[in-house]
Structures are given as C-alpha cells and as structure tokens.
Amino acid sequence: MKFSPALQPATLIKRYKRFLADIELPDGSVTTIHCANTGAMTGCAEPGNRVWYSTSDNPKRKYPCSWELSETAAGHTICVNTAQANRLVVEAINKGIVTELTGYSSLRTEVKYGSENSRIDVLLQDESKPDCYIEVKSVTLLQDGRGYFPDAVTTRGQKHLRELKEIAESGKRAILFFAILHSGIENVSAAHHIDPDYFSLIREAERAGVEILCYKAVLTQEELYLGHCIKFNR
Known part of the structure; x- marks a missing residue:
C-alpha cells in the first residue's frame, strides 16, 4: 500500500x-x-x-x-494507525503473499457472523473448501525483545476468540491473524501478564482448531506491506 x-x-x-x-x-x-x-x-x-x-x-x-x-x-x-492492518492483510491475500490463505475464489470484509453478533474482518470462500473466517489484530507492543498482544485488557478481543472457537468447532476454518506493525518485533506471544483471560481463551481456541498466523509488515514513509511470516510463541 x-x-x-x-x-x-x-x-x-x-x-x-x-x-x-x-x-x-x-x-x-x-x-x-x-x-x-x-x-x-x-x-x-x-x-x-x-x-x-x-x-x-x-x-x-x-x-x-x-x-x-x-x-x-x-x-x-x-x-500506529490500526485501521491499516485490515487493508494490509487483504492486499497480501489478494497478492498471494499469505501462502496459507491461497486458493479461494471470493474475499469479503466486515461480514456479520457469530453468536455474539460480530463482524469478521475477512471471509474467504470457495466451492471446493470450507469457508475461512479471519480476525485481524495489529501488534505494536514490544517488551523485553518480544512482541505481545494485547497491550491492554480487551473484552472485545476475548469475544472474537470465543466466536472463532465456535467457527472452528463447526468445521469451518478460523484464523487469528496477527499483523506485526513494529519493525523491532521478531516473534509474538499472547500477553498473559496484561490480559490473563485473553491468554486462556487463545489456548482454548487453538485446541478447538483455530489457526494463528503472524506476518510482519515492512514499514516505510513511502509504503506499507506485509512481508514474511514470523513465529507465534505458545
């Protein structure tokens, strides 16, 4: 972008x-x-x-x-503009940069879903495979050489994890996508010391089949784009 x-x-x-x-x-x-x-x-x-x-x-x-x-x-x-995260993820999917999310014929954004009345950031669909629900989170907190999410207690984020868990349990594909928007972050963890409830929910979500993807952005004054996948620390 x-x-x-x-x-x-x-x-x-x-x-x-x-x-x-x-x-x-x-x-x-x-x-x-x-x-x-x-x-x-x-x-x-x-x-x-x-x-x-x-x-x-x-x-x-x-x-x-x-x-x-x-x-x-x-x-x-x-x-610091968190609104850019969704745009970067959509752009990266459309360009085939996110190899884990290729092969879908339809991409829609802000689609209503879930028992708690949310909107999924990205919905990928194709007749040949289950629907893929993607919740995007931007990561900007760097502490002691490690990236963390969230940077504050997030009841909204907790809700999204519960709904992704339901999607995975229904047999569809559910993705928690961390867009790393800090040039110093090379790996990401759930911030158990900031929001222990979110930390517990992300573990439950993974056990239910929710996938976690972390892609780091290249950030310059001329353009932004997602570059490569980095590690999620469990």
Whole structure:
C-alpha cells in the first residue's frame, strides 16, 4: 500500500483524548491530528518521537491529518494507525503473499457472523473448501525483545476468540491473524501478564482448531506491506 500524497514528518508533543495528538511541524507550528489507535499505544507515543502523518482531502473531516507512523528512540518504526492492518492483510491475500490463505475464489470484509453478533474482518470462500473466517489484530507492543498482544485488557478481543472457537468447532476454518506493525518485533506471544483471560481463551481456541498466523509488515514513509511470516510463541 503506497501513501498518496506522501507522508509528512513532525515531532510528537502529546497524545490525548484517545483520538487526538498534537504535533510540531518542521516550521515550528503546532497542529492537531487524528489518532485512529484507541489502544494503550505503550511505547508508541513518547513525546519527542518523530512521527509521520497523512493528509485527507475530505472537506468534511474536522482533523484532515492522520497519524500513521512513529519512530522510536531505539530506531524502530511503528504503524500506529490500526485501521491499516485490515487493508494490509487483504492486499497480501489478494497478492498471494499469505501462502496459507491461497486458493479461494471470493474475499469479503466486515461480514456479520457469530453468536455474539460480530463482524469478521475477512471471509474467504470457495466451492471446493470450507469457508475461512479471519480476525485481524495489529501488534505494536514490544517488551523485553518480544512482541505481545494485547497491550491492554480487551473484552472485545476475548469475544472474537470465543466466536472463532465456535467457527472452528463447526468445521469451518478460523484464523487469528496477527499483523506485526513494529519493525523491532521478531516473534509474538499472547500477553498473559496484561490480559490473563485473553491468554486462556487463545489456548482454548487453538485446541478447538483455530489457526494463528503472524506476518510482519515492512514499514516505510513511502509504503506499507506485509512481508514474511514470523513465529507465534505458545
């Protein structure tokens, strides 16, 4: 996925009210941008970090600029716009990059499913095989050299695991897809120290047949794309 127009650099002053951040532009002026990431953003939003933002030409937007990338003091690049994760996964599936998910003739997004009234991020279908339900999660938390999900307690994520488990038990294919949006992460674990209930549910889901895929993104100021599969630590 290429950025058009190109991303612009700035310095982060602070993130606040979950959806907003103040940044200092290269000319010294200050502006407010939209932050699509509602999570804790641990390690991704330190004041003074260099950030990169996109600009929308939609006249209805109150804040036309969106926070896309952060550069940490350690030199890592992080995509903080979690809305990009689904786009990257769909693009990678369509291009055949995710070899585990090839051979389907139909791809749909945001399809209603499950006993708890959710929407699956991606649904793959083909007459020759069972339907494949894919729940996408973005991973940006790096601690002690390891990537973790989630970065905060997530009742929504717990619900998604229960519904994926039901899908797998029904004989269909269920995928938990971790999109790694942090250049420093080389392996991923469920964050038992942050959300023990999620940790327990992911183990139950795997025992029921839910598959876990982890693909790391290549992150630059020009483009984003999923590159290669990395290890999930059980």
